[in-house]
Amino acid sequence: MHNFLLTTSLGLESLTKHEVNKQGGTITEVQDKAIYFNGEIEMMARMNIWSRFGNILYYVLDTESQLTDFDTYFDIVFAQDWKKYIPRGFAVMIKATSIKSDLGATSTLQALAKKAIAKKIVGEKYLDEDDRLGKIEIRILMENNTLRILLNTSGIGLHKRGYREMTGDAPLKENIAAGLVILSGWKFREPLYDIFCGSGTIAIEAAMIARNMAPGMKRHFAFEKWSWIQENLLEQEIKLAKTKEFEGEYKIYSTDIRHDIIELAKRNAKFAGVDKNINFGTQDYVTYLRRELQGWLVSNPPYGLRLEDANVPKIHEDISELLKKNSNLKGGIITAHTDFETYSNTKYKKRKLYNGGEMCYFYKKEQN
Template sequence: MAQIELIATTAFGLEAVVARELRNLGYEELTVEDGKITFTADESAICRCNLWLRSADRVLIKVGAFPATTFEELFQGVKALPWPDWLPEDANFPVEGKSVRSKLFSVSDCQAITKKAIVEKMKQAYHRSWFDEKGPRYTIEVALLKDMATLTIDTSGAGLHKRGYRQLVGQAPLKETLAAAMIQLSPWRHDRVLVDPFCGSGTIPIEAALIGLNLAPGLLREFAAEKWGNIPEKRWKEARDEAQSLAQRDRELRISGTDIDEKVLSLARYHARQAGVEGKIHLQRQPMAELRSRYKYGFIICNPPYGERLGEEDEVKKLYREMGQVFGALDTWSYLVLTAYPQFERFFGRRADKKRKLYNGRIQCNYYQFYGPRPPKREEGTDNRVDE
């Protein structure tokens, strides 16, 4: 199979996580940059990466890149790329765009010029003057960064955080991709205890169960490239068969989530059923202050309230003090907390062993990591933590 240059996009701060996922899939030659990892693979990688990547946003085909400081350079550069290799005669190909620190700063003009250049290339290839665009969707992006234009085609369709299990959304939901990254940035493994005392609609426990059972997160959904004629249907079938064969559905997991809101817990139970992990996680209504465990060693991974609304700051300070006391009683546990509150450590009462900047949507957060002692007998497996 021919080699294709691909890009896995990701939120800032998660590049090392996604790079590790790609290496685990067998793709070793990677170029890691802010917000993206570029690699070369065959067409089957489009299928496998969409199915398996837990913390990436999208999988893109890199059609080409070139310097562009004028609209004429952009037009000629786009037109020179091999669009007919990817776009069939009836392709629906909308053009999206972005521009950062570039002379060509008008995104709408760049989109229009890119569209015109692609149409001119298609006219030459298909000997037609007009295209009705009623076929499969090939979303194209023209991205300008420091006067370098990169042209891509999106293979994913909906973002990879849309696993297919969460059709109902609670207040301020945590993206599935970020929840999966939080787990993968920890040393947690499937044979260890994990608790989320602010589980809301269940994203962290569900993502942990998918990881623990080695279930590909994309198994429940479809992708844009599945409708393309470029990639044989058998490639998708092979990728899905591989994912099914690697699943470890019989594993016993010790994952639980609690929350004080029964309404969001009902969402969590629904999402767990949709994800196929209902019997693998325990969900119950319980105030964080009542958190206890019969297990000596375990992990708390959570995304507590940040206190962003007016009048909530005092409540959040009180909550973080209480968290420090409750978590501190589990003195042999590790706890990992994502919050945008800048003085979290002060009120929690302990400085984190490690702190990592992450983004929850557009909100800049810190991921505070407090590590307890290792169990006396090293459990099976290797350290799962991702470090840069």
């Protein structure tokens, strides 16, 4: 058995927990933004390609070591099999975090870890590091005097699926977009509308969810360069994931007022392999106000923090009216414009989420 930590965004923990379970991991602990689990080594590749809601998948080297002094800390770090874990010549990046612990000086924790690793590998003070060969990121987590040593198996955050070459203004993180689709309760055979689609993130994530496509199949992961991991592990998991994909007929509508942005969204959808599943169009949202809509609205209107020039209150009043008028329109919007819920007597279920550090709410219309 191997121990892992999958980090996520605040508000997505329950969804992340569910996807770990679904892929066969055994959850051992859940904290804010953190799901600890164990499983076979295959889970390293499987969770990296399958996680829709996670940020980074860490391999946990040492758990549960209680300590309050630097000598013990040094010895525990030194005791790890660094020759196995660190590819020869790789740059070693160490980041320490300390919460409610006697050893609170994170710069000392980092410096001592580096020293312990160098001593273990070369028996000297300095490692021979060349970041052109690659780098390995080690996280030291001290929490309530418990030490955890973690290896970043993902590399860059898992929300970066690799399909979004470029974005429009104020893009949603892909894991947040995927979260909205699930939280909305969208039924895949029903229409789904994103009427402020920007780079198309919500529609693309929705199509991938509906088709059961693993979101990480188009990117690379840090662990691919680790010699202690069986070479074809990722390949095998990708092959398996491909057998689980399916085609279907979907009614996903993704529109934005900017034509250039729609062209970009189409390109992103093509990279993601779901362009045939989405109807893109250049359209002002006001055209929807004149139509009868049924199905699901999952959208991210301009809310003023980054798109100053849009008429934010008016747009939110109109969306509120749209949701009220169309009794068969479910779902809702993600926004930081908290006056939204005051614009009509429509009842919403609110979920606090963070998009790149910005606090927003997903307002999901309550069904009668």
